[in-house]
Amino acid sequence: MIALIRSEWLKLRTVRSNITMTCFAVALPLAITLLTMAFIGVDSVDDATVSAVLLGSGSLSVLLFGIIGVLAITQEYSQGTIRLTLAANPRRTRVFIAKAIVLSLLSAGLTAVIVLVGNTAGEAILDSRGAVGKLANGDMGQAYLGLIALSVVVSLLGMAIGTLTRNPPSAVTILVLWPLLLESLIGGLLSIAISDEIFKWMPFQTGLNALLLEDSNMDFGRWGSVGYFGLWVLALSLFAHTVFKRRDA
Amino acid sequence: MITVEGLTKKYGSTTAVDSLSFTVTPGRVTGFLGPNGSGKSTSMRCMIGLDRVQSGTALFDGKSYRELKKPLHEVGALLDAGNAHSGRTARNHLRWLAMSNGMSPKRVDEVLELVGLTDVAKKRVGQFSLGMKQRLGIASVMLGDPKVVILDEPANGLDPEGIRWIREMLKHLASQGRSVLVSSHLLSEMALMADDLIVIGKGRLITECTVPDFIDRYAKKWVVVKSPQLDSLVSAAQSQGMHVSLGQDVAEFHGVAAATIGELAAKNNVVLHELSTQTGSLEDAFLEVTADAVQYHGNSEAQSKGVAS
Numbered sequence: 001m002i003a004l005i006r007s008e009w010l011k012l013r014t015v016r017s018n019i020t021m022t023c024f025a026v027a028l029p030l031a032i033t034l035l036t037m038a039f040i041g042v043d044s045v046d047d048a049t050v051s052a053v054l055l056g057s058g059s060l061s062v063l064l065f066g067i068i069g070v071l072a073i074t075q076e077y078s079q080g081t082i083r084l085t086l087a088a089n090p091r092r093t094r095v096f097i098a099k100a101i102v103l104s105l106l107s108a109g110l111t112a113v114i115v116l117v118g119n120t121a122g123e124a125i126l127d128s129r130g131a132v133g134k135l136a137n138g139d140m141g142q143a144y145l146g147l148i149a150l151s152v153v154v155s156l157l158g159m160a161i162g163t164l165t166r167n168p169p170s171a172v173t174i175l176v177l178w179p180l181l182l183e184s185l186i187g188g189l190l191s192i193a194i195s196d197e198i199f200k201w202m203p204f205q206t207g208l209n210a211l212l213l214e215d216s217n218m219d220f221g222r223w224g225s226v227g228y229f230g231l232w233v234l235a236l237s238l239f240a241h242t243v244f245k246r247r248d249a
Numbered sequence: 250m251i252t253v254e255g256l257t258k259k260y261g262s263t264t265a266v267d268s269l270s271f272t273v274t275p276g277r278v279t280g281f282l283g284p285n286g287s288g289k290s291t292s293m294r295c296m297i298g299l300d301r302v303q304s305g306t307a308l309f310d311g312k313s314y315r316e317l318k319k320p321l322h323e324v325g326a327l328l329d330a331g332n333a334h335s336g337r338t339a340r341n342h343l344r345w346l347a348m349s350n351g352m353s354p355k356r357v358d359e360v361l362e363l364v365g366l367t368d369v370a371k372k373r374v375g376q377f378s379l380g381m382k383q384r385l386g387i388a389s390v391m392l393g394d395p396k397v398v399i400l401d402e403p404a405n406g407l408d409p410e411g412i413r414w415i416r417e418m419l420k421h422l423a424s425q426g427r428s429v430l431v432s433s434h435l436l437s438e439m440a441l442m443a444d445d446l447i448v449i450g451k452g453r454l455i456t457e458c459t460v461p462d463f464i465d466r467y468a469k470k471w472v473v474v475k476s477p478q479l480d481s482l483v484s485a486a487q488s489q490g491m492h493v494s495l496g497q498d499v500a501e502f503h504g505v506a507a508a509t510i511g512e513l514a515a516k517n518n519v520v521l522h523e524l525s526t527q528t529g530s531l532e533d534a535f536l537e538v539t540a541d542a543v544q545y546h547g548n549s550e551a552q553s554k555g556v557a558s
Binding site: 081086088090 | 299314335336337
């Protein structure tokens with residue numbers, strides 16, 4: 001299994017588009033956070049400013065990790081390497097798990113880097129500009145962990161969608177439209193038909209709650225929200241795995 | 250040793266491979282021959298577990314492909330040399346493959362050397378010519394030093410030099426005692442590289458024999474005669490019910506041996522200027538055999554028709 005994980009890791013890091021996408025995922029929230037900290041009016045800063053900006057921009061990289069998840073599997077289909085992969089490793093479940101592990105480690109690790117660097121550097125910039133008020137909010141660390149968890153879940157979501165469609169553009173489209181359009185649309189229609197309560201059952205929106213600074217604003221709590229979203233992704237992944245296992249390569 | 254038995258693959262109501270059985274013996278190059286769409290590639294995909302079969306088995310030294318823990322060490326298969334990410338370097342392409350079966354990067358450099366790609370190992374596969382991709386494909390096959398080698402149309406699109414390289418490589422691999430199965434839709438190609446033939450049409454086995462046997466059984470033979478007294482020879486032959494076609498001062502006698510015609514000429518006091526046996530090209534034989542497969546939906550019928558002609 002270790003050999004398979006190393007093989008999948010090598011595959012992921014030897015394609016330029018994956019590297020580009022990963023660089024974007026890391027650089028984007030850092031750039032937004034640091035630039036904001038450099039130009040924001042010092043008077044308007046409070047102890048949650050860095051976290052709020054970092055978490056907001058971090059949700060962009062969450063989506064980018066989802067796209068990396070899509071690419072990790074769809075480029076195997078579009079380039080035909082899936083046949084080599086499966087011929088070299090006929091036990092497909094292991095291939096699927098190895099890919100999922102590599103994606104999880106990558107998105108968790110890099111999101112941790114984003115959080116650490118963004119928070120430290122953001123504070124340092126504010127500090128050097130003489131802003132008062134340090135970050136003492138207890139929920140902040142929890143929200144950062146939420147961001148890391150969300151990156152992992154969304155990258156796996158991307159992989160599941162990619163496994164099902166096998167086609168990069170359609171998988172990316174579904175991944176992006178899911179939170180932006182699908183959930184608002186379905187939620188909106190159902191909320192008219194049934195009740196406003198329906199919005200809290202929308203998986204992606206609920207998962208995004210994990211990024212809120214105040215735990216008390218959430219219906220399921222921070223980890224309940226991530227867990228609920230995670231269950232949806234787990235179910236989709238299990239379905240994608242079954243298809244992956246049975247399908248002609 | 251590959252043993253395929255009753256392999257059947259259906260897509261909906263179409264049967265792509267129909268209870269196909271054959272064996273591939275070690276130390277020989279076995280040509281897997283059939284027209285386009287006859288099920289060669291599908292059979293190969295089914296053999297190595299990429300496609301699910303409805304029934305039948307393909308065993309490699311008694312084990313099914315999915316039972317192989319590190320299959321690259323047992324079976325090297327090249328289905329399509331294009332199955333490589335165009336953005337990866339040749340070396341990285343082989344490295345991930347080697348790594349997944351627990352092989353060292355050193356082995357990658359060895360096979361690159363073997364196929365002569367060492368100098369371009371750090372180039373992207375997308376910049377490779379078809380011939381170079383084919384070589385890279387052979388390198389991936391050789392990674393695990395497998396006992397069984399399966400190649401799908403390896404000579405497709407190659408220039409004569411590339412074809413020759415593939416041919417020599419396959420013969421070399423077989424001479425080392427490996428079982429080599431190589432598909433093609435061109436018989437002329439197979440005649441040069443294969444020892445044994447498996448011919449399929451419409452997913453069914455038409456015949457399984459050695460290349461010389463195939464020519465013997467299926468290639469058309471006729472006797473060409475030149476003579477100043479052609480007319481009397483032809484009428485003598487026709488009176489015996491032989492099938493004769495006439496050209497300009499040449500006659501072709503079908504379905505008889507040269508000796509028979511010689512004796513007939515002597516009996517009739519006919520002077521011969523030429524008496525020779527002609528054999529139809531392998532290509533013609535192949536076309537005839539596979540045309541039968543399309544015409545008749547049972548391989549026994551197809552065979553008897555083929556033998557009779």
